[in-house]
Amino acid sequence: MELSTFLQMFVNGTMIGFQLALFATGLTLVYGIMLIINFAHGELYMLGAFAVFFFAEQLGLNYFVSLALAMIVVGLIAVAAERVFFKPLRGQHIPSFVMSCGLAFMFQVAAVLAFGIKNKAIDSVFPGVIMLLGTSVSVERLMVSLISAILIIGFYIFLLRSRSGRAMRAVMQNPDAAALQGVNINQVCSLGMGIGAALAAAAGGLLAPVFIFNPWIGPVLTWEGFIVVCLGGKTSLPGTLLAAFILGYVRSFVTTLVDPVAALMCEAAILGIILTLRPQGLLGHE
Amino acid sequence: MNAPLLEVRNLTKRFGGLTAISQLSFDLYRGEIVGLIGPNGAGKTTLFNVITGFYPPTEGKVFYKGEDITGFKPHKLVQMGIARSFQLTTLFDNLSVLQNVVMSRHLHTEVDFLGSLFHTPGNREKEKATEMRTMELLKLTGLDTQWDVLAKNLSHGYQKTLNFTITVGTDPELLMLDEPLCALNPERITAIQRLIFTVRDKGITILVIEHNMKALFPICDRIMVLDAGMKIAEGTPKEVGGNPEVIRAYLGGAIDVSDRR
Amino acid sequence: MNRNDWIKWAGLAAVVITLFLIPAFIKSPYWMLVLTLMWVHIIAAESFRHIVTVGEYSFAHVPLMGMGGYASALLAMKLGLSFWLALPLAVLATAIISFLIYYPCLRTTGTFFFFASFAFGEVMRLCWVRFRYPFGGVGGLSHIPRPEAIHIPGLPTVEFTIVSHTSYYYLILVFMLFSLLIMYLLDRSRLGAIAAAIKESKVLASFVGIRVWRYEMIIFVIASAFAALGGSLYAHYMTLLVPVEFYWGLGIYVCVWAVVGGTGHFAGPIVGTIVFGLARELLRPFPQLVPLIYGLILAATLAFLPQGLISLPEKILPWAKKVLARVKER
Numbered sequence: 001m002e003l004s005t006f007l008q009m010f011v012n013g014t015m016i017g018f019q020l021a022l023f024a025t026g027l028t029l030v031y032g033i034m035l036i037i038n039f040a041h042g043e044l045y046m047l048g049a050f051a052v053f054f055f056a057e058q059l060g061l062n063y064f065v066s067l068a069l070a071m072i073v074v075g076l077i078a079v080a081a082e083r084v085f086f087k088p089l090r091g092q093h094i095p096s097f098v099m100s101c102g103l104a105f106m107f108q109v110a111a112v113l114a115f116g117i118k119n120k121a122i123d124s125v126f127p128g129v130i131m132l133l134g135t136s137v138s139v140e141r142l143m144v145s146l147i148s149a150i151l152i153i154g155f156y157i158f159l160l161r162s163r164s165g166r167a168m169r170a171v172m173q174n175p176d177a178a179a180l181q182g183v184n185i186n187q188v189c190s191l192g193m194g195i196g197a198a199l200a201a202a203a204g205g206l207l208a209p210v211f212i213f214n215p216w217i218g219p220v221l222t223w224e225g226f227i228v229v230c231l232g233g234k235t236s237l238p239g240t241l242l243a244a245f246i247l248g249y250v251r252s253f254v255t256t257l258v259d260p261v262a263a264l265m266c267e268a269a270i271l272g273i274i275l276t277l278r279p280q281g282l283l284g285h286e
Numbered sequence: 287m288n289a290p291l292l293e294v295r296n297l298t299k300r301f302g303g304l305t306a307i308s309q310l311s312f313d314l315y316r317g318e319i320v321g322l323i324g325p326n327g328a329g330k331t332t333l334f335n336v337i338t339g340f341y342p343p344t345e346g347k348v349f350y351k352g353e354d355i356t357g358f359k360p361h362k363l364v365q366m367g368i369a370r371s372f373q374l375t376t377l378f379d380n381l382s383v384l385q386n387v388v389m390s391r392h393l394h395t396e397v398d399f400l401g402s403l404f405h406t407p408g409n410r411e412k413e414k415a416t417e418m419r420t421m422e423l424l425k426l427t428g429l430d431t432q433w434d435v436l437a438k439n440l441s442h443g444y445q446k447t448l449n450f451t452i453t454v455g456t457d458p459e460l461l462m463l464d465e466p467l468c469a470l471n472p473e474r475i476t477a478i479q480r481l482i483f484t485v486r487d488k489g490i491t492i493l494v495i496e497h498n499m500k501a502l503f504p505i506c507d508r509i510m511v512l513d514a515g516m517k518i519a520e521g522t523p524k525e526v527g528g529n530p531e532v533i534r535a536y537l538g539g540a541i542d543v544s545d546r547r
Numbered sequence: 548m549n550r551n552d553w554i555k556w557a558g559l560a561a562v563v564i565t566l567f568l569i570p571a572f573i574k575s576p577y578w579m580l581v582l583t584l585m586w587v588h589i590i591a592a593e594s595f596r597h598i599v600t601v602g603e604y605s606f607a608h609v610p611l612m613g614m615g616g617y618a619s620a621l622l623a624m625k626l627g628l629s630f631w632l633a634l635p636l637a638v639l640a641t642a643i644i645s646f647l648i649y650y651p652c653l654r655t656t657g658t659f660f661f662f663a664s665f666a667f668g669e670v671m672r673l674c675w676v677r678f679r680y681p682f683g684g685v686g687g688l689s690h691i692p693r694p695e696a697i698h699i700p701g702l703p704t705v706e707f708t709i710v711s712h713t714s715y716y717y718l719i720l721v722f723m724l725f726s727l728l729i730m731y732l733l734d735r736s737r738l739g740a741i742a743a744a745i746k747e748s749k750v751l752a753s754f755v756g757i758r759v760w761r762y763e764m765i766i767f768v769i770a771s772a773f774a775a776l777g778g779s780l781y782a783h784y785m786t787l788l789v790p791v792e793f794y795w796g797l798g799i800y801v802c803v804w805a806v807v808g809g810t811g812h813f814a815g816p817i818v819g820t821i822v823f824g825l826a827r828e829l830l831r832p833f834p835q836l837v838p839l840i841y842g843l844i845l846a847a848t849l850a851f852l853p854q855g856l857i858s859l860p861e862k863i864l865p866w867a868k869k870v871l872a873r874v875k876e877r
Contacts, residue, residue, distance in 0.1 A: 261677040272666030276651040364756035378747040389744045393756040402737040
């Protein structure tokens with residue numbers, strides 16, 4: 001194997017890792033706080049992409065402004081959904097999961113009604129290609145990784161330093177103890193959902209100029225996010241980061257060295273093995 | 287010489303940093319009714335869970351009729367004659383009382399799948415026989431009039447009785463009951479006490495966890511006391527009742543004395 | 548057997564006779580196709596329910612159905628076996644494969660069993676995509692041999708050509724009725740009672756001496772065998788098999804048919820499959836509406852009739868009796 005091929009795979013894998021990390025963090029956050037598997041998470045990404053499309057292409061706003069607006073709008077939609085649909089089912093795992101599937105479906109229908117069924121795309125925000133570690137990388141994808149990293153770091157700063165962040169961590173560790181200490185569980189749930197949705201929407205908006213999108217890209221993404229979350233340890237945020245990069249490298253290396261189908265098989269196999277042999281994932285606890 | 291039916295040697299169970307039971311050893315002799323008491327969190331249910339194969343012990347061994355059964359799975363233990371009831375009522379909720387107890391006869395019902403598949407006359411005879419045997423059992427425990435009621439629709443007292451009936455239905459030699467009298471009215475308590483005696487008269491050995499000491503002491507031959515995972519006393523109900531260690535355990539820890547009920 | 552039972556059996560006989568008489572009245576090849584495929588779908592939905600009786604939802608079920616199809620097709624194409632031999636062998640092969648797939652899955656339960664079964668089923672399905680030899684890759688297998696004609700002395704030869712709509716209709720109808728009969732008997736047998744107990748409480752089941760792992764696996768393998776039967780019939784009927792047909796979307800449909808019909812009753816999935824089959828035909832002119840209508844039916848059922856459509860008579864009967872009583876009073 002030539003060095004340049006290896007570096008190409010490494011760089012690709014790292015970029016995929018950032019994408020998955022940004023997307024999956026929201027999923028882990030929601031699971032950690034509310035113990036629900038949100039199968040509408042991919043739709044939040046999809047709505048983020050469409051929102052950026054709406055603000056940037058249809059309203060002509062600046063890309064970064066559109067991105068920020070998309071994060072806010074989708075975040076608010078998710079908070080509303082949490083209040084209306086998830087709050088009454090809190091604590092019931094299977095009904096919550098079924099409800100999230102229903103929500104995913106509703107978001108898909110809404111997107112079809114608002115934007116139609118055709119594929120959409122956004123023009124490149126950062127055109128061009130640069131050389132990184134001896135491999136050519138599109139500036140667009142590099143910026144996506146960079147901004148993803150900034151958002152993830154921002155999220156962690158919020159989680160570790162701010163009062164709301166500490167409240168969220170408390171609820172993730174022990175909801176009863178947190179409630180006794182005066183933490184408003186409802187607020188934390190809504191906030192967690194909103195932030196998780198905003199991160200997913202950011203991922204969608206960042207990748208809108210890179211990949212074409214349509215109302216049905218959600219389920220595949222949710223599936224990938226789910227694999228990341230399970231591999232990392234369902235309630236472990238650091239685990240999600242680790243798993244995101246592991247899967248990024250697996251996908252990158254296997255796709256190049258073997259073929260894309262083999263990469264999909266590896267991911268499915270990883271999920272199956274983790275769920276059956278090590279349910280707590282890499283960094284989670286029983 | 288009476289060899290013990292059940293021998294527990296140095297049984298220890300740790301969950302991470304928490305030691306639930308520590309170096310527990312005791313013997314159970316055939317035909318005894320032995321009570322197991324202790325404050326909340328003393329490790330009584332954990333002891334049951336380890337003996338009945340729910341989780342393996344960290345240290346120690348369990349012997350049944352001389353054979354090492356440490357870590358054996360539940361269904362294997364039921365086969366060998368050890369049955370156990372649950373503190374939180376565990377029933378086949380959507381099955382009728384009769385179906386619940388018929389299930390408990392699983393090991394004693396001949397397996398004839400082809401016959402059962404095609405409902406051959408021979409199979410129907412066997413099913414009738416099982417049902418009659420089951421109705422006898424229900425009559426014994428007072429559930430015969432409610433044989434077709436769904437388990438989840440029974441009153442709490444009858445649910446506990448059904449739990450007891452299922453456990454007895456497996457034809458055990460050793461019966462382990464986890465708080466069979468919990469939250470029952472006095473009439474039901476007397477009924478279960480009588481059932482325990484009836485069962486013992488059939489030669490079954492009984493180990494009972496109970497908080498209701500007023501109801502427990504009169505029916506036990508021996509009492510064991512657990513506190514913080516260790517055995518702190520063992521003897522006749524009278525001896526244990528007057529033991530200062532036992533009194534201190536109850537006053538010092540979570541108090542759950544039956545007179546309060 | 549009392550009067551009610553006689554009425555039920557008579558009704559059932561009437562339905563079966565009607566099914567056999569349909570080809571006398573419906574000649575359109577299109578409708579023959581629709582009905583014949585409906586029989587295959589019923590096999591899939593009912594065998595899916597078989598797994599639900601033990602309390603789990605499996606997403607490896609539909610891929611295993613596909614595996615039955617692929618196995619049967621390959622046995623016929625590569626080894627030159629007759630369909631009549633390939634079918635049972637494919638069922639056997641898929642049963643073994645299902646054992647291997649469900650073996651790790653049995654370490655999990657509930658939602659995680661659901662995902663683990665999906666993961667392993669997907670790995671199997673992706674094998675069909677990845678390995679052009681022997682599975683044919685993305686394009687799948689085409690020109691799958693049709694069943695050899697049946698020669699019974701004294702009766703006309705039954706042929707299975709591209710225009711033998713009626714032959715296929717009866718072939719698959721017979722296999723479907725056979726499958727339903729066996730699954731019904733299983734449901735009412737000791738195995739069915741044990742499955743119900745396991746579904747209610749795995750813990751209590753093991754504490755009455757039931758070897759839960761063993762019985763769960765038996766049920767999974769039996770259900771997979773029937774799914775494989777359906778898959779094989781499908782393969783030799785359509786003569787074309789592509790991997791994308793057995794992706795998770797179809798799995799959701801089968802699950803929806805079974806759940807909306809009602810998994811509590813044996814006939815539930817049959818009702819569900821028929822209702823959705825008819826809905827799909829009614830919506831032919833509006834294909835975009837299909838997911839929407841499906842979603843609405845599912846949501847309405849979960850909200851108002853959680854035990855499925857099959858529980859409708861039970862719910863309406865007491866109300867209907869009241870109305871009748873009032874009318875009689877007048």
